Amino acid sequence: MKLDLAVVNGKVFINGRFINADIGIKDEKIELISENGLDIEADKVIDAEGKYVIPGGVDTHVHFRDPGHSERGTFYTESMAAVAGGTTTILEHPISSPPQYNKEILDNRKKVAKERQGVVDYAFFAAAGGQYPEEITKVAKEGIVAFKTFLHEAPEGREDEFVGLTMANDYEIYIGMQEVAKTGLMLASHAENNDLIQGFIKKFRQEGKVGAEYHCPSRPPISEYTTVQKMITFAEATGCILDLVHISTAKAMQYAKEAKERGQKLYLETCPHYLLLTEEELIKHGAYAKCNPPLRTKEEVDNIWKYVLDGTVDFIGSDHGPFLAEEKDKGLKDIFLAPAGTVGIDVRLPLMINEAVEGKRGITLERVVELCCENPAKAFNIYPKKGVIQPGSDADLVIFDTNEKYVIDWRKNYSKSKEIAKIYDGKELNCKLNYTILRGKVVMKDGLVDPEKDGTKGWGKLVLRNN
Ligand SMILES: [Zn+2]
Numbered sequence: 001m002k003l004d005l006a007v008v009n010g011k012v013f014i015n016g017r018f019i020n021a022d023i024g025i026k027d028e029k030i031e032l033i034s035e036n037g038l039d040i041e042a043d044k045v046i047d048a049e050g051k052y053v054i055p056g057g058v059d060t061h062v063h064f065r066d067p068g069h070s071e072r073g074t075f076y077t078e079s080m081a082a083v084a085g086g087t088t089t090i091l092e093h094p095i096s097s098p099p100q101y102n103k104e105i106l107d108n109r110k111k112v113a114k115e116r117q118g119v120v121d122y123a124f125f126a127a128a129g130g131q132y133p134e135e136i137t138k139v140a141k142e143g144i145v146a147f148k149t150f151l152h153e154a155p156e157g158r159e160d161e162f163v164g165l166t167m168a169n170d171y172e173i174y175i176g177m178q179e180v181a182k183t184g185l186m187l188a189s190h191a192e193n194n195d196l197i198q199g200f201i202k203k204f205r206q207e208g209k210v211g212a213e214y215h216c217p218s219r220p221p222i223s224e225y226t227t228v229q230k231m232i233t234f235a236e237a238t239g240c241i242l243d244l245v246h247i248s249t250a251k252a253m254q255y256a257k258e259a260k261e262r263g264q265k266l267y268l269e270t271c272p273h274y275l276l277l278t279e280e281e282l283i284k285h286g287a288y289a290k291c292n293p294p295l296r297t298k299e300e301v302d303n304i305w306k307y308v309l310d311g312t313v314d315f316i317g318s319d320h321g322p323f324l325a326e327e328k329d330k331g332l333k334d335i336f337l338a339p340a341g342t343v344g345i346d347v348r349l350p351l352m353i354n355e356a357v358e359g360k361r362g363i364t365l366e367r368v369v370e371l372c373c374e375n376p377a378k379a380f381n382i383y384p385k386k387g388v389i390q391p392g393s394d395a396d397l398v399i400f401d402t403n404e405k406y407v408i409d410w411r412k413n414y415s416k417s418k419e420i421a422k423i424y425d426g427k428e429l430n431c432k433l434n435y436t437i438l439r440g441k442v443v444m445k446d447g448l449v450d451p452e453k454d455g456t457k458g459w460g461k462l463v464l465r466n467n
Helices: 077-084 103-116 133-142 170-183 194-206 221-238 250-261 272-276 280-289 298-309 325-332 348-358 365-379
Strands: 003-014 017-026 029-034 042-047 052-055 057-062 087-092 121-127 146-150 186-190 241-244 266-270 397-401 432-438 441-445
Touching (some): 003 029, 003 397, 017 365, 052 365, 057 077, 057 348, 077 432, 077 441, 087 432, 103 121, 103 133, 121 133, 146 170, 170 186, 194 221, 221 250, 250 266, 272 298, 272 348, 280 325, 298 365
Parallel strands (some): 003 042, 003 052, 057 087, 087 121, 186 241, 241 266
Antiparallel strands (some): 017 029, 052 397, 432 441
């Protein structure tokens, strides 16, 4: 036997810790791991001496917009941004046009994703809403990894992207959760209190307070944690497994922690921007730093780290939400007119590795791998195909060096919406990703992704959950 690829001399993440080992890859899978050196020939050898080797990142929260709003990003462009940042599998959330609330729409999205010939593996969420609850159990049979919903009506002007994706009142939430519970899959919920938010926005507008600095106060912490508390209660009553996404406040995390301690099965996601940035970014970058929930105060940021370290937070997603600069620039006149979302699929893993290397927050590299690679694969039932380095698993690897530095530069971003990727621009990281390997093929080397030249165009494949 001859291996297709060997990664040798690296510090490899195996069973929760780093050990010196060589990895042999054959037919897209990890064939063997050896601590004593490989004695099998390989077509290609990567020397990872002095470098770390971890499972490819699994991003639990991305929006690719394709089809419907492919001007913002496609399964091709955004896949390049993903692998540039060490993510080899993305879980796509259904804000698209239309959202995939039934088999037909989902099949079409699968078709579009395939036609775009991207370089990242992808799995789908399906939309769950009050409009078509009868579709929930049907679409669950199509290999999706979870459901997603929003707890408000479609934002003005974006109605096409929210069809079948909202549970707009408590009755719809209850019925929708009952249906999702039947499937045994998770329900990811955007958790913000729309009544409060609409009230604040109306008041600020009446007072002429429409500058970027009013975005955060229009969605204060209470607008998140009251809804999280309610959703936990509804989930407990219906037996639905919640995926509390992009949680930004300590109080919401505390509610989730207490529910877990009571034995309720639920998952908690946060994003790098809630851990690393504060509301000051809105002053610097205006609508380019507008996301929902909003960035918080420094105190809040300090407080949520506790829940990252104690195991309450299960995974870190990017909430990659590309928009064109011209859409964001509507916020120059009135911040409430700008759509909410940031570009971040490319920096999720590097930023978290950097935190571990810097060591200021007490997070270890091992915990970063759990949060960004392993836990997502387990929670969304694509493990051990994804999220782990062991024989038989897909050969998805990231090789990085903590002795090299890397400066984030929006111009080098592969996202179609790179012009809004300013919030981390110029930040120097104490790590550099050297390789991203997807099912045995190098899809990124030294930050460069060139599918045409590398012959990797279309290498990205649909991933279905385990049954
Ligand atoms: Zn999102």
